[in-house]
Amino acid sequence: MGRADDDAGGSAGRLGQRLRRWVLAVAAVAALCGMWEGYKVLGEATDGTVLGWDLPARYDDLSMPHLTDVVARFSEPTNRGTTESVGVSVLKGAWYTLQLAGLGLAVGIAVGLGLAVLMQRFRVAERGLLPYVILSQTVPFAALAPLVAGWSGRFDVLGYEWEQWMSVSFIASYLAFFPIAVGALKGLQSPSPATIELMSSYAAPARATLFKVRFPSAVPYLIPALRLAFASAIVGSIVAEISVGRRGGLGRLILEYSQQASSDPPKVYTAMLGAALLGLVVAGVVNLVELWVLRNRPLGDVR
Amino acid sequence: MNTPEPATVRAVAVSKIFNPDKANQVDALIDVDLTVEPGELVSLIGPSGCGKSTLLRLIANLIEPTSGELAVNGKSARQARLDQDYGMAFQQAGLFEWRTVARNIELPLELRKWSKAERRARASEMLELVKLGEFANHHPWELSGGMQQRVAIARALSFRPRMLLMDEPFGALDEMTREHMQAELLRICSETGTTVVFVTHSIPEAVYLSNRVVVMSPRPGRIVRVVDVPLGRRDDDTRESAEFFKKITEVREALRGTEGGGDLGPAEVERLRHAGGDLR
Numbered sequence: 001m002g003r004a005d006d007d008a009g010g011s012a013g014r015l016g017q018r019l020r021r022w023v024l025a026v027a028a029v030a031a032l033c034g035m036w037e038g039y040k041v042l043g044e045a046t047d048g049t050v051l052g053w054d055l056p057a058r059y060d061d062l063s064m065p066h067l068t069d070v071v072a073r074f075s076e077p078t079n080r081g082t083t084e085s086v087g088v089s090v091l092k093g094a095w096y097t098l099q100l101a102g103l104g105l106a107v108g109i110a111v112g113l114g115l116a117v118l119m120q121r122f123r124v125a126e127r128g129l130l131p132y133v134i135l136s137q138t139v140p141f142a143a144l145a146p147l148v149a150g151w152s153g154r155f156d157v158l159g160y161e162w163e164q165w166m167s168v169s170f171i172a173s174y175l176a177f178f179p180i181a182v183g184a185l186k187g188l189q190s191p192s193p194a195t196i197e198l199m200s201s202y203a204a205p206a207r208a209t210l211f212k213v214r215f216p217s218a219v220p221y222l223i224p225a226l227r228l229a230f231a232s233a234i235v236g237s238i239v240a241e242i243s244v245g246r247r248g249g250l251g252r253l254i255l256e257y258s259q260q261a262s263s264d265p266p267k268v269y270t271a272m273l274g275a276a277l278l279g280l281v282v283a284g285v286v287n288l289v290e291l292w293v294l295r296n297r298p299l300g301d302v303r
Numbered sequence: 304m305n306t307p308e309p310a311t312v313r314a315v316a317v318s319k320i321f322n323p324d325k326a327n328q329v330d331a332l333i334d335v336d337l338t339v340e341p342g343e344l345v346s347l348i349g350p351s352g353c354g355k356s357t358l359l360r361l362i363a364n365l366i367e368p369t370s371g372e373l374a375v376n377g378k379s380a381r382q383a384r385l386d387q388d389y390g391m392a393f394q395q396a397g398l399f400e401w402r403t404v405a406r407n408i409e410l411p412l413e414l415r416k417w418s419k420a421e422r423r424a425r426a427s428e429m430l431e432l433v434k435l436g437e438f439a440n441h442h443p444w445e446l447s448g449g450m451q452q453r454v455a456i457a458r459a460l461s462f463r464p465r466m467l468l469m470d471e472p473f474g475a476l477d478e479m480t481r482e483h484m485q486a487e488l489l490r491i492c493s494e495t496g497t498t499v500v501f502v503t504h505s506i507p508e509a510v511y512l513s514n515r516v517v518v519m520s521p522r523p524g525r526i527v528r529v530v531d532v533p534l535g536r537r538d539d540d541t542r543e544s545a546e547f548f549k550k551i552t553e554v555r556e557a558l559r560g561t562e563g564g565g566d567l568g569p570a571e572v573e574r575l576r577h578a579g580g581d582l583r
Binding site for chain 2: 192194195197198200201202203204208212213216219296297298
């Protein structure tokens with residue numbers, strides 16, 4: 001009886017834990033901002049030399065613009081003569097990148113789950129495929145990107161010409177499928193032998209065991225895998241946009257803005273903050289998914 | 304009425320050899336003869352490696368015998384499994400944490416394509432049987448070990464199999480809960496008329512529960528003796544009766560006689576000694 005009664009505290013405890021995590025996150029950001037501005041103040045006050053030591057980084061406004069300037073830059077026009085503000089450009093870029101990354105992620109999840117099911121079902125597949133799955137991630141990303149970039153206009157997929165944006169999504173999916181495949185495989189294999197014997201005693205077909213036991217058992221393993229896959233897809237898309245030369249996304253903005261670093265230092269940081277914001281949004285989505293999917297699981301099941 | 308019902312389990316000269324003709328060959332069971340009649344409760348007891356779990360898994364058709372004949376309810380063990388003539392419970396309750404207690408009990412019924420209403424009705428009926436009616440919508444991790452094990456029994460019986468196969472189902476419970484669960488199992492079986500084959504390490508448990516205790520010995524696994532336990536209806540007084548202790552002694556002596564006794568690990572010896580010793 002005791003344990004059944006304790007349950008009431010469970011979800012409240014989880015909520016409190018999350019609240020504390022939020023407060024800590026905000027405090028960490030505030031501390032970082034304080035260090036940034038504090039460093040500038042220190043540099044200006046001591047003229048770059050503290051107790052005989054030179055400060056390791058330059059503190060002038062060109063190298064380290066004031067954070068207030070960076071924030072203010074969001075509401076100013078992108079370039080002289082344009083009406084669109086930097087903030088809107090960054091948001092548009094982030095949205096575009098999110099779409100490409102989302103598509104890549106969807107494909108990556110589908111491929112990763114498919115591979116995991118195949119590898120779980122057939123030992124031969126596991127032995128034959130797993131080394132290649134791992135090998136796929138040791139190919140340097142920088143070597144892969146130009147190769148995939150070269151695909152645009154070269155061939156058709158199901159009657160559609162391969163376009164530049166597809167290369168970006170492809171790279172995102174290429175990075176995203178890996179954690180899903182590995183995490184899902186481990187999760188699908190996680191039910192105990194007794195559990196599998198139980199299903200076999202029910203004369204349950206393999207499909208029923210897969211959907212009623214293996215997939216639900218894999219969920220706690222899939223959450224951290226999903227978190228990695230989301231992050232990889234976003235970072236992959238941004239970097240792929242740069243190396244493929246795709247316009248419209250955050251990658252391109254980061255490249256363009258950094259070329260203006262000497263004349264417009266705060267602008268460089270706006271695009272980077274946009275990327276960070278995108279990462280936060282995506283991490284938040286995974287957290288919501290986690291809360292919802294694991295709502296009926298014991299505390300501490302979150303691996 | 305007079306047509307004789309087939310034995311629930313009939314094993315004739317059943318052997319199970321793992322990894323035959325290899326360096327790591329294990330003679331898990333040699334020449335086992337065993338008959339379990341409908342409504343009987345039979346315990347398999349013996350030291351580790353005596354093949355008691357192997358015998359249970361053979362009856363369940365989770366593994367196939369190397370040789371010999373094995374019939375369950377008058378048909379092949381495989382057919383009996385496909386017909387779901389038995390339910391099974393293990394030492395770990397093995398409930399699915401993402402399902403509520405009621406939905407755990409419904410799982411075998413889902414696999415048999417029962418309608419939702421039928422499943423609901425049966426699940427609540429089974430929960431009443433194991434006296435957990437008010438916990439239908441709880442999750443397994445909110446229940447104590449004994450309650451979880453009762454849910455596992457309810458699940459195993461949900462489709463009303465004629466036989467229950469249990470592999471040390473109460474092995475992980477404390478002594479008080481364990482005795483309570485034994486009484487519950489007997490009540491449930493007498494209410495439902497279920498035949499039970501029960502694997503255990505505990506001599507008092509075997510004697511208290513069973514009509515017959517099958518004593519097994521290891522290397523190679525085989526049956527050394529079958530002890531009849533005609534104690535009649537069990538209640539709390541049974542545990543303190545002279546007859547009960549006499550039967551415990553009889554089983555213990557049969558176990559001592561097992562040649563494998565010398566091969567027991569220290570933990571195993573301790574466990575067997577303890578199981579008998581605390582009742583002296």
